Amino acid sequence: MIPAALLVFLPISETAGIVVAIVLYGAIVVILIATTPLVEVTDAEFGAGRAHLPLAVVHAVRAVEGDEAGAERGVRLDARAFLLIRGWIPDLVRVELDDPSDPTPYWLVSTRHPRRLVAALAGARAGSAD
Incomplete structure (x- = not known):
């Protein structure tokens, strides 16, 4: 996007081209940060983006990395x-569900730290079982 902005605006004005390129870059960064889905684990639920899952229906959790993640x-x-x-995050966490009322068999969630997410889910499930 920045080279395109420079290509369009540099012939008009060098200053305008540089300013538009910088503003465009800033806008893209803000949009990417604002639209990044949040993955979180609380005492009662697992949240992935706008979806939330009660820990009571989580049956099993495992990290999926490398070629297996592609499969x-x-x-x-x-x-x-x-x-x-x-697409730019290679690893996943697979969360198997045990909920007869829900046809969804599992969740696949991209994460840069799959083992940390698995540990957090295991810890939260152990804490909620007490």
């Missing part, structure tokens, strides 16, 4: 699964 996104993907996948 989970592709050939092994169940069409009924809930997905919060960002």
Whole structure:
């Protein structure tokens, strides 16, 4: 986007081209930060973006990394699964569900720290079981 802004505005004015490029870059950064989904674990639920899942229905959790993560996104993907996948984040966490009233078999959530998320979910589930 910045080279395109420079290409359009530099012939008009060098100052305008640089200012528009800087403003455009800032706007893109703000939009990316504002639209980044939040993944969080509380004492009662697991949140991924706008979706929230009670910990009581979480059956199993595992980190999925490397080539296996690619297979989970592709050939092994169940069409009924809930997905919060960002293409630039290679690793996933797979959260298996045990809820007879919900047809969703599992959640796949992209994360840069899959093992930390698995540990947080395991800790929260252990805490809620007490």
